[in-house]
Amino acid sequence: xxxxxxxxxxxxxxxxxxxxxxxxxxxxxxxxxxxxxxxxxxxxxxxxxxxxxxxxxxxxxxxxxxxxxxxxxxxxxxxxxxxxxxxxxxxxxxxxxxxxxxxxxxxxxxxxxxxxxxxxxxxxxxxxxxxxxxxxxxxxxxxxxxxxxxxxxxxxxxxxxxxxxxxxxx
Amino acid sequence: xxxxxxxxxxxxxxxxxxxxxxxxxxxxxxxxxxxxxxxxxxxxxxxxxxxxxxxxxxxxxxxxxxxxxxxxxxxxxxxxxxxxxxxxxxxxxxxxxxxxxxxxxxxxxxxxxxxxxxxxxxxxxxxxxxxxxxxxxxxxxxxxxxxxxxxxxxxxxxxx
Numbered sequence: 415x416x417x418x419x420x421x422x423x424x425x426x427x428x429x430x431x432x433x434x435x436x437x438x439x440x441x442x443x444x445x446x447x448x449x450x451x452x453x454x455x456x457x458x459x460x461x462x463x464x465x466x467x468x469x470x471x472x473x474x475x476x477x478x479x480x481x482x483x484x485x486x487x488x489x490x491x492x493x494x495x496x497x498x499x500x501x502x503x504x505x506x507x508x509x510x511x512x513x514x515x516x517x518x519x520x521x522x523x524x525x526x527x528x529x530x531x532x533x534x535x536x537x538x539x540x541x542x543x544x545x546x547x548x549x550x551x552x553x554x555x556x557x558x559x560x561x562x563x564x565x566x567x568x569x570x571x572x573x574x575x576x577x578x579x580x581x582x583x584x
Numbered sequence: 585x586x587x588x589x590x591x592x593x594x595x596x597x598x599x600x601x602x603x604x605x606x607x608x609x610x611x612x613x614x615x616x617x618x619x620x621x622x623x624x625x626x627x628x629x630x631x632x633x634x635x636x637x638x639x640x641x642x643x644x645x646x647x648x649x650x651x652x653x654x655x656x657x658x659x660x661x662x663x664x665x666x667x668x669x670x671x672x673x674x675x676x677x678x679x680x681x682x683x684x685x686x687x688x689x690x691x692x693x694x695x696x697x698x699x700x701x702x703x704x705x706x707x708x709x710x711x712x713x714x715x716x717x718x719x720x721x722x723x724x725x726x727x728x729x730x731x732x733x734x735x736x737x738x739x740x741x742x743x744x
Contacts (some may be wrong), residue, residue: 443601546664546699547663547667550663562698563696563697563698563699566696579706580707581705582707584709
């Protein structure tokens with residue numbers, strides 16, 4: 415592991431009691447929600463992780479609790495290293511402080527997470543749906559959201575399905 | 585017969601009003617630039633030099649729905665885009681036709697889920713469906729010719 419990456423991981427482990435996981439050169443650190451803003455600010459300022467490459471969420475329902483993991487992929491362009499920070503989050507009205515103040519590009523990433531998972535971000539300037547229509551009900555990427563597929567029309571059930579298909583108005 | 589025999593070589597042709605109107609509609613049909621996804625590339629390819637669609641009357645593609653008569657829906661239509669497609673269709677003046685290019689516009693294609701409309705005929709009435717993922721330019725041209733044949737067989741009683 416790169417020396418600077420190693421020092422960042424050691425710093426996170428000692429200051430915030432976080433757990434580290436390495437797999438094929440990719441380093442992930444598990445962090446608690448309370449330390450999120452503080453840790454990311456210090457990573458950006460002291461360890462020069464200037465860029466938030468990606469922010470997303472994973473739903474592990476029903477296998478693992480807490481259900482959601484918010485994943486932040488940080489990148490340092492100066493030193494050419496990448497670090498992943500995961501924040502576990504419970505599923506009952508999940509909310510998290512926003513990191514828009516630290517990395518402004520998190521705006522749309524957090525809007526997408528709100529749209530797809532229903533995780534609110536406290537302090538976000540403009541939290542509304544970004545991928546689905548504005549009046550859509552539900553959060554599609556949760557594991558308990560139905561797939562929403564249409565039954566395939568074969569010749570034996572062609573007419574039954576044609577009756578139920580929505581038709582255009584003139 | 586009759587008048588043509590008398591007029592000789594004056595260059596007079598007699599035909600029916602139906603045929604003239606249908607011929608003029610098919611020979612100069614201007615499509616609306618409405619490529620949504622990958623099928624748009626094939627639409628562009630069939631408009632470009634190698635498989636020229638200007639031979640069939642589609643000399644140029646108008647970006648404005650007010651100045652076009654044919655809407656090529658090329659590509660998948662998501663639920664967020666559906667009201668926009670309908671609004672553009674409503675803004676086109678009569679007579680108007682719709683060709684659904686590709687599997688996604690015809691029936692939802694490979695995307696059988698909550699986010700993609702299962703066929704654009706859920707929101708606009710489609711005249712010709714072109715199958716393929718994406719359909720080759722020759723297939724698109726075949727679809728255009730099928731639409732021309734459909735229009736040539738239209739009757740005066742339907743639009744008079």
